[in-house]
């Protein structure tokens with residue numbers, strides 16, 4: 399399962415990069431998936447972060 403961040407929705411709270419730094423980072427003030435880590439959507443920490451994201455910007459697909 400893949401994970402991505404919708405930059406149109408993210409407002410840059412920074413929570414994803416803080417809580418799951420092995421998968422998420424911040425780019426230009428917005429959350430982003432670290433290149434090469436896109437296939438981690440099945441990781442429970444990533445799924446939990448998708449639920450916690452305050453703007454619902456983290457997509458699992």
Ligand code: SF4
Pocket residue numbers: 403407408409410411412413414415428429430450451452453454455456
């Ligand atoms: S937790 Fe959500 S709103 Fe915050 S930086 Fe990450 S994707 Fe953006």
